[in-house]
Amino acid sequence: MTTISTELAAATRKLKGDDLENARFEAEILLSLATKKTRETILTHPETELSEDEAETFREFVSRRSKHEPFSHISGEKEFMGFSFIVTTDTLIPRPETEILVEHASAVAQKFEGKNILIADIGTGSGCIAISTANLLREKHLLSPATSFVAIDISKEALAVCRRNIGKHSLDGVISVFNGDLLLPVIEKEIFQGNEVFIALANLPYLSAEIYASSPKTVQDFEPKSALFSKEQGLSHYRRLLEQILQIKKANPKMKIFALLEISPEQRDLFSNLAASIMGDKKIKLDFFQDLAGKWRLVKLEIL
Numbered sequence: 443m444t445t446i447s448t449e450l451a452a453a454t455r456k457l458k459g460d461d462l463e464n465a466r467f468e469a470e471i472l473l474s475l476a477t478k479k480t481r482e483t484i485l486t487h488p489e490t491e492l493s494e495d496e497a498e499t500f501r502e503f504v505s506r507r508s509k510h511e512p513f514s515h516i517s518g519e520k521e522f523m524g525f526s527f528i529v530t531t532d533t534l535i536p537r538p539e540t541e542i543l544v545e546h547a548s549a550v551a552q553k554f555e556g557k558n559i560l561i562a563d564i565g566t567g568s569g570c571i572a573i574s575t576a577n578l579l580r581e582k583h584l585l586s587p588a589t590s591f592v593a594i595d596i597s598k599e600a601l602a603v604c605r606r607n608i609g610k611h612s613l614d615g616v617i618s619v620f621n622g623d624l625l626l627p628v629i630e631k632e633i634f635q636g637n638e639v640f641i642a643l644a645n646l647p648y649l650s651a652e653i654y655a656s657s658p659k660t661v662q663d664f665e666p667k668s669a670l671f672s673k674e675q676g677l678s679h680y681r682r683l684l685e686q687i688l689q690i691k692k693a694n695p696k697m698k699i700f701a702l703l704e705i706s707p708e709q710r711d712l713f714s715n716l717a718a719s720i721m722g723d724k725k726i727k728l729d730f731f732q733d734l735a736g737k738w739r740l741v742k743l744e745i746l
């Protein structure tokens with residue numbers, strides 16, 4: 443038999459030796475996960491004996507973390523906008539810098555309260571953008587049947603996780619899930635018909651080859667490259683998305699169209715040029731927003 447204090451001490455040594463800065467804290471959280479006891483219980487009862495199963499699970503978690511596997515893959519969840527999401531190795535782990543996209547999305551939807559609105563989350567991954575936007579609108583009592591959501595991803599595995607998150611947040615009748623390339627499922631099924639406002643939300647892969655190559659090892663080793671890298675200086679996905687959005691506008695000239703897209707900070711000018719060249723004679727309004735770290739992170743495009 444082993445105790446909390448013995449296991450914590452050994453785990454802290456191991457994690458420290460593998461260059462994890464907050465080794466003791468991480469060990470406590472991992473032990474809390476493995477034993478389903480709160481951190482407070484663990485800290486106040488160091489003499490408690492652990493069962494063999496608990497000790498084995500804990501050591502496995504510590505071993506995975508010591509290889510710098512993201513904490514969220516071990517816990518199987520990540521908090522985003524104050525909501526909890528299931529994540530796996532098939533999804534990107536939601537990033538805090540994406541939260542401003544959700545705040546702007548809910549503000550745009552709120553502005554058109556009472557209209558028929560279609561909100562599309564393109565490259566939905568865990569579903570965190572669509573689900574958080576729907577949750578914010580629901581909290582404000584603005585989630586009416588006039589507002590519908592679609593969540594699209596090219597990865598069937600990611601969509602399986604997204605579906606679980608939709609269920610977890612009780613949004614089954616609100617968000618429809620489609621497997622496909624960017625907005626193609628929406629275009630092919632003409633899902634935008636009958637809507638007065640279309641809001642495209644996307645945090646698509648936008649890292650250029652150079653930036654992807656310099657991203658942290660944990661990202662390259664543990665998160666899907668297909669969720670992060672894009673050709674054409676990181677803008678190939680957005681180029682094709684803008685072409686599809688233009689196609690939707692041409693088919694529905696009266697529909698108000700917005701796109702809220704997360705970008706890499708150095709892409710601001712590149713993106714402006716790209717949008718102008720694709721939209722041609724269509725007038726557009728572009729606004730850029732910084733994330734909490736002061737980096738250009740979000741572009742809001744409106745087709746006028």
Ligand SMILES: C[S@@+](CC[C@H](N)C(=O)[O-])C[C@H]1O[C@@H](n2cnc3c(N)ncnc32)[C@H](O)[C@@H]1O
Binds near residue numbers: 535
């Ligand atoms: C950067 S991740 C973002 C995931 C999620 N929105 C988030 O913020 O955590 C990009 C997502 O786009 C998806 N994706 C990549 N190419 C796509 C395409 N051509 N059509 C649809 N989804 C795509 C990936 O599978 C991945 O889930």
